[in-house]
Amino acid sequence: MGNGTSIGRVRGLGAAHHGTHHWVLQRLTALGNLLLMAFLVISLGGLGQYDFKSVIDWIARPLPALAIALLVISVFWHARLGLTVLIEDYVHEGANKVAALVLLNIAAFGGMAAGLFFIARIVFAAAGAEAAAGAMAAMQGGR
Structure with missing residues (x-):
């Protein structure tokens, strides 16, 4: 099959030794x-x-917000893994490969951070609106 040396096949290592x-x-x-x-x-x-x-009220609930946050992390991590292998396999110049990997990491982690920030913003805005409505009701009921 041509999968490297026999000891490499036993250890489960390919040509990249990873x-x-x-x-x-x-x-x-x-x-x-x-x-x-x-x-x-x-x-x-x-x-x-x-x-x-x-939909915003649905996203602001804890379980959907957690699921969407985990999905954002998983999707960007999945894309990063796949594109890393693609760059490592098809970009042969050392400097170009490093630059492509750096840009990929910036895009992946930046997208992940932005997605998590937007989800947190929706959740905290909804929590703030509930707290404000409760405070207004308490003030009006206290008269």
Whole structure:
């Protein structure tokens, strides 16, 4: 089969001497993406109304917010893993490879951070609105 030396086949190492680490992580993140998307589709399907306020209220609940946050992390990590292998396999110039990997990491972690920030903003805005409504009700009831 031409998979390197016989000892390399026994150890599970390929030509890059990294073994199957990327392959396993890619499959695990794909499974995570599949399960999280299934949950979100079923959960969103039971929502009933799909206007802006209903969807924002749904996202602000703890379980959907956690699921979306985990999906954001998993999707960007999955994309990063796949594109890292692509760059390592097809970009041969050393400086170009390093530059492409640095840009990929900036884009992946930047996208992940932005997605998590936007989810947190929705959740905290909804919590702040609830607290403000409770304070207004308490002030009006205290008269």
